[in-house]
């Protein structure tokens with residue numbers, strides 16, 4: 001029995017570890033089933049357990065655009081703490097001669113610019129730089145609108161679910177059988193049964209294992225066919241992942257999540273929240289994005305061009321967000337209503353981070369102007 005136990009332990013440990021990601025910077029991890037998803041922002045990103053689940057990763061946009069140029073000061077960030085560049089740089093379109101990618105970073109004229117999140121590829125930045133101005137400005141607005149399309153994200157999940165239905169069924173069968181088999185072996189089911197029944201099950205065991213092997217094979221083959229119908233832009237790492245999963249069955253039990261790697265386009269995290277998250281999470285993210293748009297922090301020492309670019313992008317993003325928030329029944333006035341004082345001494349609060357203050361200081365440590373709190377709860 002002990003050799004079984006260690007095999008099972010390794011199997012389930014590999015299953016648990018499968019799909020865990022540790023990106024260099026915090027990202028939004030969406031683990032969804034059907035039309036709903038849970039949204040987590042962090043550095044340790046785990047997939048869901050269910051084979052029916054899908055998964056998407058979303059990043060805040062690491063740059064801002066305007067007709068004047070591009071800068072690496074993010075605007076309208078949803079993540080907290082919001083990522084900020086070590087040093088803000090801005091390029092006027094006319095000054096951009098070459099762009100590239102180096103170790104996950106986009107470079108402009110050879111200098112490190114911002115993380116490569118997929119919102120704009122290096123070649124697309126160069127493309128914008130080479131456009132004549134009357135073409136470029138509408139194109140920039142087009143891009144900003146393109147990163148805010150919840151309906152498109154919902155369509156992508158439907159297509160992914162439809163095309164991975166068969167491997168998901170095989171995954172479900174495999175997982176259910178593996179759970180029953182593990183419970184039987186670990187709980188020492190044989191000792192609890194009559195000797196004849198236990199012997200019969202012992203004889204059936206190789207057959208069950210063979211059946212599991214077939215189900216695994218069918219899942220991998222059908223998933224491979226699904227990948228060919230779910231084309232992703234850029235480098236496709238899913239073929240290699242599927243090959244590795246074929247050799248290690250515990251890695252082949254989330255084939256829908258595997259097929260969805262790269263399937264979801266880079267959009268604003270708020271678009272993901274509006275498409276899939278519950279009301280509470282949508283409100284939280286809308287609060288953070290709008291807070292960052294209204295009370296930007298950390299840009300006091302930025303070069304003038306960076307400030308101009310960021311201000312333009314902020315105005316454009318605000319304009320594009322308004323109808324989306326209205327459609328999602330998110331009222332800005334309600335999101336930013338003054339909190340009740342959390343103690344008798346608390347008299348002021350920061351509208352961006354909601355910290356409360358007892359003294360009459362004018363600004364919070366981030367430099368945001370404080371406001372008066374609501375009446376203290378009795």
Ligand SMILES: [Zn+2]
Pocket residue numbers: 350351352353354355364365366368
């Ligand atoms: Zn604050």
